[in-house]
Amino acid sequence: MIGPAEYTILAAILFTIGVIGVLVRRNVLVVFMSIELMLNSANLVFVAASRMMDDMTGHVFVFMVMVVAACEVAVGLAIVLTIFRNKQTLNVDEFRIMKW
Amino acid sequence: MDLTQLTELVAFYGIAVVAVFAALMVISQRSAIFSAIYLVLCFFCVAALYVLLHAHFLAVIQVLVYAGAIMVLFVMIIMLLNLRDEDLPPSRVTLVKTAGTAGALLVLVSMMVILQHVSNIDVNQLQDVGSFGTTQAIGRLLFTKYLLAFEVASILLLAAVVGALVMAGRIDSGGEDQ
Numbered sequence: 651m652i653g654p655a656e657y658t659i660l661a662a663i664l665f666t667i668g669v670i671g672v673l674v675r676r677n678v679l680v681v682f683m684s685i686e687l688m689l690n691s692a693n694l695v696f697v698a699a700s701r702m703m704d705d706m707t708g709h710v711f712v713f714m715v716m717v718v719a720a721c722e723v724a725v726g727l728a729i730v731l732t733i734f735r736n737k738q739t740l741n742v743d744e745f746r747i748m749k750w
Numbered sequence: 751m752d753l754t755q756l757t758e759l760v761a762f763y764g765i766a767v768v769a770v771f772a773a774l775m776v777i778s779q780r781s782a783i784f785s786a787i788y789l790v791l792c793f794f795c796v797a798a799l800y801v802l803l804h805a806h807f808l809a810v811i812q813v814l815v816y817a818g819a820i821m822v823l824f825v826m827i828i829m830l831l832n833l834r835d836e837d838l839p840p841s842r843v844t845l846v847k848t849a850g851t852a853g854a855l856l857v858l859v860s861m862m863v864i865l866q867h868v869s870n871i872d873v874n875q876l877q878d879v880g881s882f883g884t885t886q887a888i889g890r891l892l893f894t895k896y897l898l899a900f901e902v903a904s905i906l907l908l909a910a911v912v913g914a915l916v917m918a919g920r921i922d923s924g925g926e927d928q
Contacts, residue, residue, distance in 0.1 A: 651755045652762045655868045657799070660766050662860040664773050664792075666853045671777035673849045674842070679782045679828055683789050686820065687773055690796050693812075701803045704877070709888050710896050712808055716815050717903045721910030723820045727827050728917035740833055 657698035664691035678730055678742050682723065689719050762802060769795035782828045786821060793817040805883045 664687055671684030693712045700708025730740070737744060751759075772792035779785045793816045800809035881887045892900045 651751070651759050652802070653868075655864055656762065656766075657803070658864045658868055659861050660769070660799075662864065663770055663857050666857045666860075667770070667773040667777060669856070670849045670853045674846050675777060676842075677782050677833075679824065679831075680777070680785050683776055683785055683824065686789065686816070687776060687792065690793065690816070694796060694799060697800055697803050697805045697808060701805070701882075704879070704882070706882065706887055706891055707896075709805055709808055709883065710891050710899070712805075713811070713888065713892070714899055714903055716811060717907060720815055720820055721906055723823060724910050724914045725917070727823060728914040731827065731830075732917050734831055740831060 654698050654702045658695055661691040661694040661698075664688075664694070676741050676743060678740050678745070681742060682726055682730075686719060686723070689715060758802065762799070765795050765798045765802070769799070782833070783825065786824050786828060789824075790817050790821050793821065803883075804878060807883060807885045807888050 668684040668687035668691065671687065672681050675681055675684065693715055696708040696711045696715070700706060700711075733745060733747075734740060769792050772788045772795060775788040776785045776792065779788065793812060797809045797812040797817070800806075800812060
């Protein structure tokens with residue numbers, strides 16, 4: 651009954667909400683959370699396609715995406731902590747250290 | 751339509767509505783900790799969708815890794831940094847409206863493309879092998895066909911652990927020896 655189109659449309663909606671979160675919010679932690687939302691929408695497309703093609707390669711892809719997401723969150727939050735120690739703010743507009 | 755199909759229909763649309771609501775709350779809450787809670791709800795909804803898609807192992811891993819590890823890390827950092835709520839200055843309101851409109855357009859366009867190209871396979875005809883989505887099946891794949899990806903992923907995890915430790919061990923005065 652529920653085909654791949656419904657799952658992919660739901661993933662598109664979640665992805666768009668994630669994109670809006672990254673563009674609009676200034677708190678860097680909420681930006682990271684929106685990135686996780688986008689990653690989850692991509693995972694949903696992978697799993698739906700894997701079900702429809704009856705091939706578990708999609709599941710292995712999702713596994714790897716989860717590994718990468720976990721690593722990214724760990725290192726990204728460590729970076730945020732380090733910057734916060736110096737600048738005492740979590741406003742992405744203030745993160746201009748690399749600007750020439 | 752028999753009971754199984756009706757249940758699947760109701761379950762999918764119910765979970766989808768909750769997931770979209772949770773995602774909207776993630777990006778619109780002023781306090782970061784509320785965003786984190788709603789994101790946990792969204793992850794649980796995605797795990798439920800994985801169960802609907804017969805991806806049982808991935809559903810459990812989603813709860814364990816995303817909701818159980820990544821969000822715990824987020825909540826810890828939010829509580830550690832303990833900032834006050836974010837205010838939205840007037841100059842940002844137009845950005846929000848523009849981004850919202852552009853986002854709605856993106857969803858609309860992608861919906862049209864998806865409905866045009868993704869062939870609606872008759873799901874009732876899908877033969878479900880008993881081992882689809884189980885731990886055994888994905889384990890077999892990971893250790894035979896995708897062994898290289900598995901090993902590279904473990905090296906990536908090692909690099910991330912070392913990186914996080916190096917960054918967290920540094921103090922303002924320039925680092926200390928452990």
